[in-house]
Amino acid sequence: MSTPHLDVIDHLTGIVPGSRLDVVRTARPDARVHAQKSFEALFAPADAVDFSMLDRHALAAFVAGLHQDSTTADFYANRLHSTSGAGEIAEIIAAETKRGLAEGPYGDYAAGPLTAENVAGPHYRVSPANRPHLGEPLSAALEHAHLLVFHPRDSSAAALQSLLDAGLTANAVVTVSQLVAFLAFQIRVVAGLRSFAA
Amino acid sequence: MTEHIISYPDRTPPTRFTQAELGWEPWLEPLAIDALDDRQRAALQNESFRIASPYFRVLARDPAILDARTRTDKDIFYNTNAGLPRPERELAAVAASRLNGCIFCASVHARFATAHSKRSADVQRLLDDGVSADVGEPWNAIVAASVALTTTPVSFGPRHIERLREAGLDDLAIADVIHGAAFFNWANRLMLSLGQPAAPL
Numbered sequence A: 001m002s003t004p005h006l007d008v009i010d011h012l013t014g015i016v017p018g019s020r021l022d023v024v025r026t027a028r029p030d031a032r033v034h035a036q037k038s039f040e041a042l043f044a045p046a047d048a049v050d051f052s053m054l055d056r057h058a059l060a061a062f063v064a065g066l067h068q069d070s071t072t073a074d075f076y077a078n079r080l081h082s083t084s085g086a087g088e089i090a091e092i093i094a095a096e097t098k099r100g101l102a103e104g105p106y107g108d109y110a111a112g113p114l115t116a117e118n119v120a121g122p123h124y125r126v127s128p129a130n131r132p133h134l135g136e137p138l139s140a141a142l143e144h145a146h147l148l149v150f151h152p153r154d155s156s157a158a159a160l161q162s163l164l165d166a167g168l169t170a171n172a173v174v175t176v177s178q179l180v181a182f183l184a185f186q187i188r189v190v191a192g193l194r195s196f197a198a
Numbered sequence B: 001m002t003e004h005i006i007s008y009p010d011r012t013p014p015t016r017f018t019q020a021e022l023g024w025e026p027w028l029e030p031l032a033i034d035a036l037d038d039r040q041r042a043a044l045q046n047e048s049f050r051i052a053s054p055y056f057r058v059l060a061r062d063p064a065i066l067d068a069r070t071r072t073d074k075d076i077f078y079n080t081n082a083g084l085p086r087p088e089r090e091l092a093a094v095a096a097s098r099l100n101g102c103i104f105c106a107s108v109h110a111r112f113a114t115a116h117s118k119r120s121a122d123v124q125r126l127l128d129d130g131v132s133a134d135v136g137e138p139w140n141a142i143v144a145a146s147v148a149l150t151t152t153p154v155s156f157g158p159r160h161i162e163r164l165r166e167a168g169l170d171d172l173a174i175a176d177v178i179h180g181a182a183f184f185n186w187a188n189r190l191m192l193s194l195g196q197p198a199a200p201l
Helices: A007-011 A021-028 A029-043 A053-066 A070-081 A089-100 A113-117 A136-150 A157-165 A170-197 B038-043 B048-052 B054-059 B063-078 B086-100 B103-117 B121-129 B138-148 B157-167 B171-194
Strands: B023-025 B195-197
Touching: A007 A021, A007 A029, A007 A070, A007 A170, A007 B157, A021 A029, A021 A170, A021 B023, A021 B171, A029 A170, A053 A070, A053 A089, A053 A136, A070 A089, A070 A170, A089 B048, A113 B121, A113 B171, A136 A157, A136 A170, A157 A170, A157 B171, A170 B054, A170 B063, A170 B138, A170 B157, A170 B171, A170 B195, B023 B054, B038 B063, B048 B054, B054 B063, B054 B171, B054 B195, B063 B086, B063 B171, B086 B103, B086 B121, B086 B171, B103 B121, B103 B171, B138 B157, B138 B171, B138 B195, B157 B171
Parallel strands: none
Antiparallel strands: B023 B195
């Protein structure tokens, strides 16, 4: 699929040239350019040997869906739909997104005074019925993404080992982590800037 | 062959938010300094402190996204051409890190916030009491906006913009709050998930 030449944050925020928000974004030119280059590094990489394009788009659709912002969620769901070979994966991701909905941040702290701030929440697992259709690498990536989106302070060395056990390389673990964390940023910039226009 | 994480069975993790200098230990093997290629060095901006950092050398495993991320980071926090003053950008980073629970990120940016603002007691109050601490305006408005941007789903809206405006921030300063808090929702997730904070030596 082709990557849009448009600036994704401008597009999702509805920023047009010469508008008030265009002026604001122009004042931080490197942030604007490199937020877009971050998107391109993840979704139009020079090579995707460590984590396939289909898996990247499926993961992005899941993460955007979990944030429940319809404009951004639709954008990434549509990109997954138009990815070659997506087939049933798009429907499965939509179903898994519904199963994964939660409110964050939650999670636990290490034993000590901060445990008074522990907040309980779900620990998502891909449904056993869908797992074989998604494959182990993507299933493990979805579970890790849910952790990072909603309860990142529950992260652990064991959680990273699960990704390696699912067949991801150490390089792919970094790419997956960046993909999820970047979307957490992009979605927030869009939601924030859009609030100006409301 | 399946790769393996690095574990530290004998460590006791920090148990409170602090402005002290903490260590950070990676769960994935950082790239070796003497094996870095030109692309990886460029992604590390050829800066010695990044090359020395295990965190950045883990991220150098995907140099394209590291490079773009770092340039985004620099403009959001260090482009001082108008907009939000430096201490308040750090404040947004601290508030996001405090709510997400990133003790390491909060320690670094609490020190920066204190260094730029000379308001160590207020910064410490935010660390000790959490994001509901009263640190006066405009800080309370900036913390509240950063918190609303850090929840999932995002709960930030026009009322936060209005409150920031009432606290004296202009459009660019408000956009800087948004970018600072949003960026730490990126940074926190990497720091928390790729390694662990270590108590001061």
